[in-house]
Amino acid sequence: MHTVTATVAAVHAGAPVLPLVDAALQRCAGDTNNAVVRLLAERARAAAATVQARLTAGERPALAGVPVLVKDNLLVQGAPATAASRILEGFVAPYTATAVARLEAAGAVVVGHANMDEFAMGSSNERSVYGPVRNPRDPTRVPGGSSGGSAAAVAAGLVPVALGSDTGGSIRQPASLCGVVGYKPTYGAISRYGLIAYGSSLDQIGPLTTTVADAALVAHVMAGEDPADGTCARRAAIMPATLPGDPRAALRGARIGWVPAHVDGLQPAVRRTLDATKAALAEAGATLVEVALPREANAIPVYYVIATGEAASNLARFDGVRYGRRCADPADLHDLYARSRVEGFGPEVQRRIMLGTYVLSTGYYDAYYLQAQRVRRLLCDDFNAAFARCDAILGPVSPTTAWRLGEKTADPLQMYLADLFTLSANLAGLPGISVPCGSDEAGLPIGMQLQGAQWDDARLLSLAAGLEACVRSP
Amino acid sequence: MTITEQDVRHLAKLASLALDDRQLAVATAELDHIVAYVQQLQAVDTTGVLPIANVAGAVSITRGDAPGMMLSQAEVLALAPAKGVDAILVPKVVER
Numbered sequence: 214m215h216t217v218t219a220t221v222a223a224v225h226a227g228a229p230v231l232p233l234v235d236a237a238l239q240r241c242a243g244d245t246n247n248a249v250v251r252l253l254a255e256r257a258r259a260a261a262a263t264v265q266a267r268l269t270a271g272e273r274p275a276l277a278g279v280p281v282l283v284k285d286n287l288l289v290q291g292a293p294a295t296a297a298s299r300i301l302e303g304f305v306a307p308y309t310a311t312a313v314a315r316l317e318a319a320g321a322v323v324v325g326h327a328n329m330d331e332f333a334m335g336s337s338n339e340r341s342v343y344g345p346v347r348n349p350r351d352p353t354r355v356p357g358g359s360s361g362g363s364a365a366a367v368a369a370g371l372v373p374v375a376l377g378s379d380t381g382g383s384i385r386q387p388a389s390l391c392g393v394v395g396y397k398p399t400y401g402a403i404s405r406y407g408l409i410a411y412g413s414s415l416d417q418i419g420p421l422t423t424t425v426a427d428a429a430l431v432a433h434v435m436a437g438e439d440p441a442d443g444t445c446a447r448r449a450a451i452m453p454a455t456l457p458g459d460p461r462a463a464l465r466g467a468r469i470g471w472v473p474a475h476v477d478g479l480q481p482a483v484r485r486t487l488d489a490t491k492a493a494l495a496e497a498g499a500t501l502v503e504v505a506l507p508r509e510a511n512a513i514p515v516y517y518v519i520a521t522g523e524a525a526s527n528l529a530r531f532d533g534v535r536y537g538r539r540c541a542d543p544a545d546l547h548d549l550y551a552r553s554r555v556e557g558f559g560p561e562v563q564r565r566i567m568l569g570t571y572v573l574s575t576g577y578y579d580a581y582y583l584q585a586q587r588v589r590r591l592l593c594d595d596f597n598a599a600f601a602r603c604d605a606i607l608g609p610v611s612p613t614t615a616w617r618l619g620e621k622t623a624d625p626l627q628m629y630l631a632d633l634f635t636l637s638a639n640l641a642g643l644p645g646i647s648v649p650c651g652s653d654e655a656g657l658p659i660g661m662q663l664q665g666a667q668w669d670d671a672r673l674l675s676l677a678a679g680l681e682a683c684v685r686s687p
Numbered sequence: 688m689t690i691t692e693q694d695v696r697h698l699a700k701l702a703s704l705a706l707d708d709r710q711l712a713v714a715t716a717e718l719d720h721i722v723a724y725v726q727q728l729q730a731v732d733t734t735g736v737l738p739i740a741n742v743a744g745a746v747s748i749t750r751g752d753a754p755g756m757m758l759s760q761a762e763v764l765a766l767a768p769a770k771g772v773d774a775i776l777v778p779k780v781v782e783r
Contacts, residue, residue, distance in 0.1 A: 307762050401743035414740055441755060443748040444741070514725040525702065532703065534777055539768035545778050551705035563704055564717055567695065570702045571722065580729060586738030588731050593739060626721055642742030667742075 217279050217373045217427040224268065224278035224320075234261040234322050237280030240371045241325055246347040246356070248365035250285055252325040253292050260322045267320065274320030275434055275454065282366050282375040285326040286333055286409040287313055287418070296409045297331045297341035300531045300557025302538040310407020311442065312376065312418045312435040319434045327375050328362030331559045332528065333383055333411040335359045336628050337621065340561045345618055348391060350657055354615040357387030360421065364391040367421045368658075374422045374431050378408055380415045381516050382610070382635025385647040388421055389610035389660025392649045394681075395421045396428040399668050400642035401446040403432065404439035410527040412520040413444070415639040425648060425678040426456050432670075452670040460682040463675035465498035469663075470603030472506055475634065480613040482653035487609055490650050490661045493683040494607070504599040504606060508592040509637050513629060515592065516636040518572045518585035525569030531557065564625060593641045600666040605676050607663055609634050610647045614657035634662065644670045646677045650684045689726070690719040 224230060234257050241249045257280070264277055283289065286296040288306035295301040313323060330340045338346040338361025346361040348354040349369040356365040360377025364387035367375050377384040379397035388395025397419045408418055420431040429452050436450035457463065471491060476484060491501055533539035533553025540556055543549035555563070572581035599606060611631060621628045638645035644667075647660040663680065665673030695715045699706045706714060760773065769776040 303768070304766060307758050307766070308756060399743075401745065414742065440750055443750075444743060444745055446743060446745070508731075511728060511731055514728050517721070518725055518728065529703075533768065535763070535775055536766040537768070543778050546780055547703070548705070549778060550703040551699075554703055555705045555710075558704075563706075564714065564721075566702050566704065567698045567714060567718060568721060570698045571690075571694075571718065572725075574698070574701065581725065583738050584728050584731070584733060586740055587733035587736040588728055589742075590736055590739040591731070591733065593742065624720075625717060626724055629721075640742075 215370060215373055216424055217276065217422060217430060218424070220279050220373055221275065221277055225273050228278070230261045230265045230268070230278040230322070231258065233278050234258065234280055234324065237324050237372055241282070244366070244369065244371055246349050246352065246365045246369055247344055248328055248346050248362040248369065248371065249282065250297070250326050250328045250343045250362065251293060253289065253323060256292065257322050257324045260317065264320045264322065276316060276431070277320035279321040279374060280324045280372045281316060281321050282325055282327045282363060282372050283313055283323055284329050284360055284363050284377050286329060286378060287376060288407040289313060289323055294326065294409065295342070296333070297329045297343060298557065298559065298562065299342050300537050300554065304536050308407060311404040311439045313407065315435050316431070324372065327360070327366055330359035330361065332409070332524070332562050333359040333378055333380055334524070334561050334565055336382070336386060336631055338362060338387070339618060339622055340559055342559065347618070348615045350392065351615065351655070354617050354657070355390065357390035357611070357615065359383040361387045363421045364388050364393055364395065367393045367423060374420050374427060376418060377421050378416055378418050379639065380412045380520060381639050382632050384419045384421060385610050385635050385645055385662060386632070388647040390615040390658060392658030393421050393423055394425055394428050394646065394648055395419065396432060396646040397638060397644060398432055398436065398670055399451065399644045401444055402451050402670060403436045404442040404445040406439055406441040412523040413527060414523060415520055425646070425674060425681045428646065429456055429674045430454050451668055452674055456675055456678045460678035461497050464494060464679040464683070467499045467676055468502050468603040469494050469499045470502045470504035470599055470606040472504055472509070472606065472608055474505070475608045478612055479609060480653065482614065482651070483609050483612060483659055486651035486659045487661065490607065490680070490684065494680065497679065497683050502603045504603055506595045506599060506637065508588060508595050511588050512592060512636045512640060513633055515585045515588050515640060516632070517568065517629060518581050519589065519640070521565045521569030522573045522582050523569070525566045525573060528562070528566055561625065589640050592637060596641045596643060605663045605665045605673055607661060610660045610662045614653045614659055638664050643667055644673050646673060648677055648681050648684070688719055689722050690715060
């Protein structure tokens with residue numbers, strides 16, 4: 214049972230939960246890609262028993278018996294959560310993240326935590342205190358990041374769904390590099406309560422799955438207003454639990470935008486996949502519309518100013534005082550903070566904190582942070598103009614397929630440049646979904662992205678399901 | 688050179704990061720490189736454009752003044768790296 218939907222159907226039909234969960238725990242324990250950092254076996258088995266009792270009592274919870282891995286930046290009560298960082302050594306979560314709690318209320322069983330780039334800062338899952346994650350398609354290559362563990366776990370068949378978080382592409386990009394579906398909802402659709410914050414105006418939790426239908430169902434269960442998160446929209450879940458019966462029907466008459474500028478600098482196989490995907494959509498009855506996003510060219514510097522500024526603020530709480538790791542024998546309070554932090558944070562995290570501190574500091578705040586927020590508004594305007602002429606925008610997720618471990622770690626800026634297709638959706642708060650559409654000559658997966666208008670997740674998911682149907686059986 | 692070692696010393700102090708000399712030198716080169724790149728934003732014409740921080744349009748969200756999830760003292764102290772009775776311990780802040 215590789216899908217959420219099939220698992221739920223089987224459990225509702227009488228398949229016992231505990232053997233399913235045990236099988237998932239066993240697969241996770243045998244993981245060779247370093248995708249799993251922690252198993253919560255006892256907790257999972259107890260949860261399996263609870264779900265079984267609910268089923269016996271006649272309930273049919275929407276995600277009954279589904280084993281799920283959650284990214285190591287999502288809190289699960291009673292379990293450690295470290296955001297793949299040394300600075301949270303010893304921390305045990307006193308509460309469960311809202312999104313995770315909703316999955317559990319729907320009968321899903323959390324089996325453990327997935328590996329990630331430290332504090333979600335990275336695009337390759339090479340910056341984790343637990344070591345790098347390997348791409349299941351080729352263990353010499355990266356899975357993408359920062360939700361690399363989540364993507365690799367689903368691609369390797371350990372679990373049918375894993376939760377990731379996406380601040381600049383961290384669900385969609387590893388999904389593309391590993392060949393699975395990765396969905397980032399509209400900002401504010403899913404509560405961030407219990408997600409260790411990186412960039413508060415950018416972060417969203419989302420599912421990685423093997424099908425679009427599974428992604429919709431899992432997101433539906435998690436989404437909806439939460440009084441504990443002031444940035445979570447006061448609406449019911451904006452995506453449906455199930456998608457329309459004939460996925461291709463959504464494509465007939467749909468206007469799919471594409472950006473000519475996106476073609477520059479793509480690996481040839483990625484270019485070919487984009488062209489083939491456009492052709493497949495046209496054949497299914499969609500109209501392809503050229504659109505322009507002029508300010509997308511500025512998205513990378515805008516993102517690295519805003520995200521690092523917000524991160525510098527969010528990570529100030531990790532000071533060695535109340536939780537996590539504290540340095541030995543601090544001389545005074547400032548020494549306690551400064552040594553705990555330099556010992557606890559990895560180099561990429563330190564780099565982003567300092568960059569963020571710089572762009573927020575007196576004398577630079579206006580030229581960098583405020584200017585970035587102005588350009589951000591212009592980018593939002595570009596998208597609004599584009600969505601007046603199309604229903605969703607198709608494009609690549611990553612300019613290349615998975616690169617080799619260690620290939621891009623020497624120059625941080627080189628890694629940042631690889632994010633250009635995914636950052637804009639976070640900056641504009643728009644939904645985006647990566648769907649596997651092809652592979653290169655070495656068999657490395659290539660995903661294509663559909664981005665939708667704000668709050669238009671239901672339509673986006675329908676179109677994505679249509680796209681998925683086209684590429685799976687042309 | 689946009690960023691000097693002096694700048695980075697100042698940033699490290701603001702960010703409470705105890706960098707040693709080698710780390711300072713490396714950070715200076717890296718941050719200089721990155722800041723030079725993000726400076727391109729200054730060339731974008733944003734005359735009359737207001738900054739946007741919250742794309743979901745939610746401003747000054749309030750809720751009723753009723754207690755939400757709270758942690759007990761025991762739960763908080765369980766997490767503390769150093770604790771006494773009823774308190775988290777830190778180095779002395781004020782000298783008599």
